[in-house]
Amino acid sequence: MFKYKMPKGTEMTPKLIESLMESHKAEKTRVMQLFEYYENHNSILNRKMKDSDKPNNKLPHPYAAYITNLATGYFVGEPITYTVEADEQAQKFYDELQSINKYNDEPKHNATLAKYASIAGYSFELLYTDTSKKTRYKAIKPYEVVYIVDSTLEEAPLYAIRYYDLKNFETGKSDTYVEVYGQKEVTYYVKRDGEDNLIKTTDSVEHHFNDVPVCIYENNEEGIGDFEKVIHLINSYDQAQSDTANDFEYFTDAYLAFYGTEGPVDSNDNEDVDMKENRMLIFPENGSKAEWLIKNINDTATENYKNRLDRDIHKFSMVPPMTDENFAGNVSGEAMKYKLLGLETLTGFKEQSFRMGLARRNELIANTLSFKNQVINKNLPTYDYTVIEPVFTRNIPKNNKELVEMFNNLSQDVSHETRLTLLSDIVPDPKAEIEKLKKEEEKEIQKGVTYPEQEGDIDGQEQ
Incomplete structure (x- = not known):
């Protein structure tokens, strides 16, 4: 609660x-x-x-x-x-x-x-x-x-x-x-x-x-x-x-089993019986062989x-x-x-x-x-x-390529400001961007340069 x-x-x-x-x-x-x-x-x-x-x-x-x-x-x-x-x-x-x-x-x-x-x-x-x-x-x-x-x-x-x-x-x-x-x-x-x-x-x-x-x-x-x-x-x-890691550790620490033998001896000819330290098992019955005892993992x-x-x-x-x-x-x-x-x-x-x-x-x-x-x-x-x-x-x-295509394909019935909102990564402030466009247009007109025709006016209105 x-x-x-x-x-x-x-x-x-x-x-x-x-x-x-x-x-x-x-x-x-x-x-x-x-x-x-x-x-x-x-x-x-x-x-x-x-x-x-x-x-x-x-x-x-x-x-x-x-x-x-x-x-x-x-x-x-x-x-x-x-x-x-x-x-x-x-x-x-x-x-x-x-x-x-x-x-x-x-x-x-x-x-x-x-x-x-x-x-x-x-x-x-x-x-x-x-x-x-x-x-x-x-x-x-x-x-x-x-x-x-x-x-x-x-x-x-x-x-x-x-x-x-x-x-x-x-x-x-x-x-x-x-x-x-x-x-x-x-x-x-x-x-x-x-x-x-x-x-x-x-x-x-x-x-x-x-x-x-x-x-x-x-x-x-x-x-x-x-x-x-x-x-x-x-x-x-x-x-x-964790259990999978344990299984791999079991595999790494596998025991070596000896059959039909008394097992290895150390340098003093003494039988080594430390099973845990040496990872060995001794089976003195008939049939001599040695093999690893491992756990089968599915x-x-x-x-x-x-x-x-x-x-x-x-x-x-x-x-x-x-x-x-x-x-x-x-x-x-x-x-x-x-x-x-x-x-x-x-x-x-x-x-x-x-x-x-x-x-x-x-x-x-x-x-x-x-x-x-x-x-x-x-x-x-x-x-x-x-x-x-x-x-x-x-x-x-965002897929900017898709957004630019959508921006270009939108009907002129949609205002320029609304269209610019699609490009938020490129144009974070549509209103400020429109003001910049207006200022650029004014400068071009003052220089006597024909401003490129727009599909619609900057504010989205028909010309």
Whole structure:
């Protein structure tokens, strides 16, 4: 459970905080395990053999990181852009918002939020004011936050509790620090190592965001990570590859069996009976011969099994193997779309939830900017965050040759600006490009040079 429901008006007491933190332990354990898989600390690393002399290869495979990185890169590898309504107040808010986003390195921050959501199924963002009085936002590890909403259908945020341990390297003890974010203020607590109760460290501090300054970005409605459903398949693949390595090690350390002989002797004419050290077995019955004792491996069946696991991991995570020959560089753009249909479906769910998180971030920023403006002048209007709309662009390889052909073949009923948007890799800003074309045309006219005829006017209108 990553959301806790409570009635409106619930007071956050130290006893309630501790109870929520205790209830959150199971979810924290789940999320921390998912982060371990992302770091390739898979369960195969914990495998132990009853016989310590047997080979015990442990080969974890970073499927989790591959799935998360590819899904995240496809989703927000291209920075999110924004459109704004044609209104002076809206433009003013947009300019201030973009300044804040630039100050916070928004593209990198969004990528971190999307990555955390891909791993854990959701991510959290904390907004605060730094020592320079500037608005900041920071991605928080999901296992550090208890998110409380009201019990209505709206599920409006009531509180967010962030808790984490810090080790005192002088004493060797770890204390738990707790931050409780409400709709008006933030309160700080600490629980000392060996003590039972939370201690309030300072008076509550107003944050001026006029709401809980923590945004949630859900990966999907269920809060499930992108590789969480295929973890057991990853474990099976790790085990299969590790056992294959064990079989090869068995083959390398095969025993040499002697039949009908007392076996070799050392330089002192003593029979060598150290079976494990010399990898030999002595059978003194009749019929002299020697042969290697090896384990027969059905290599074809083993490889088929591993290949099937690999296909299932990609199929059920909906993240394709990009090294597959089906993704060769000569594949057309339309064919590529069909091959990425599963990933596109997955990303569609991500976008819907991420859009809600961005809207809440913009709302909180609008609240704090409006507060600052009205401190200066109470007659200044408040900002409306709904005038900003995010635009998501998939990070997919583009066939520029196809795009240029499409640009040339489009009907003149389509404006020149719209046609230029097809060439985003070549022309990142169509409006600026049109202005450049107009200036070039004016210069050519001033020189008395006939400007090349256009199929349509620069702004897309008929001549």
